Amino acid sequence: MAPEKELVKLIGFWASPFVLSVRWALKLKGIEYEYQEENLLKKSPLLLQYNPVYKKVPVLLHNGKPLLESLFIIEYIDETWKHNPLLPQDPFERAKSRFWAKFAHEKCIGPMIKAFFKIGEEQEKCVKEACEHLKILESGLEEGKRFFGGETIGFVDIAVAWMGCWARIVEEVLNVKLIDEEKMPRLIAWFKNVVEVPMLKECMPPTQKLLEHNIRFRKLLVAAAERHQSSPLTGP
The missing domain is CATH 1.20.1050.10 (Glutathione S-transferase Yfyf (Class Pi); Chain A, domain 2)
Structure with missing residues (x-):
């Protein structure tokens, strides 16, 4: 009987560099995965389910188990799939x-x-x-x-x-x-x-x-900061 196929899914956003680093790790390891593009202005139920505290990408799902934060995800990928190691052996x-x-x-x-x-x-x-x-x-x-x-x-x-x-x-x-x-x-x-x-x-x-x-994005941030500074409710 053939081994059961591992289910790997990455929840990300195209412009996120932290998502990019996870994609790089998966690419170098040759790991097949499903990718879900996230709308950060209207976050999906899946993202909120698996990262309810920070509500951020990337989230890596491996056989239904969520991994958060890019550094931890990359290290998990390296330890789970041993070929093409990323971390040194020493x-x-x-x-x-x-x-x-x-x-x-x-x-x-x-x-x-x-x-x-x-x-x-x-x-x-x-x-x-x-x-x-x-x-x-x-x-x-x-x-x-x-x-x-x-x-x-x-x-x-x-x-x-x-x-x-x-x-x-x-x-x-x-x-x-x-x-x-x-x-x-x-x-x-x-x-x-x-x-x-x-x-x-x-x-x-x-x-x-x-x-x-x-x-x-920067224009939105500056506009929000200027509105905050000019608001009569803004404290000293």
């Missing part, structure tokens, strides 16, 4: 990969996202923080290596390297500078090496479409 290198992925999400991506939601001095502060931490992230890259762990694409690349494309989007939308070509050459080379991998490149959303989406 315990020290595994710990180091987890550290850099967590650092990038909290210290680099976090301020970038906050900057998108802010205006004025608060935005400038977030941009400065992101720049400082991107430089620290670059220090984790070995000179002359194509990927974060060496010559083979791995966990940190999948979890973080989409940031290169999204940083440029943020720069254009906000008219700021996040990644300095002269100060961060290794970081820029790394971003390019990852997104040029054919299997990963085909998952990338169109840059122009992504830019237009984020311009519209």
Whole structure:
């Protein structure tokens, strides 16, 4: 009797970089899955059922069991399907990969996202923080290596390297500078090496479409912030 087919479903949104990183992991592992595009303005009953607390994508369903948060999902994928490993086998290198992925999400991506939601001095502060931490992230890259762990694409690349494309989007939308070509050459080379991998490149959303989406989103955020500031109910 043939083994029962595993049911894998990804609930996502086309413009989400966190969803993209999960799609990259599934692609590199060669895992077949069903994809459900989510309307984040009118969230589906399935999303609310499986992520009732945060109500966010991505959500990975494996045989009906929900996995949340992209870093945890990628690690689960790597541990469940052993072929084409993403995390190093050496315990020290595994710990180091987890550290850099967590650092990038909290210290680099976090301020970038906050900057998108802010205006004025608060935005400038977030941009400065992101720049400082991107430089620290670059220090984790070995000179002359194509990927974060060496010559083979791995966990940190999948979890973080989409940031290169999204940083440029943020720069254009906000008219700021996040990644300095002269100060961060290794970081820029790394971003390019990852997104040029054919299997990963085909998952990338169109840059122009992504830019237009984020311009519209930013306008909505600014309008909401201005309404809040001008409201007579706004406190000191």
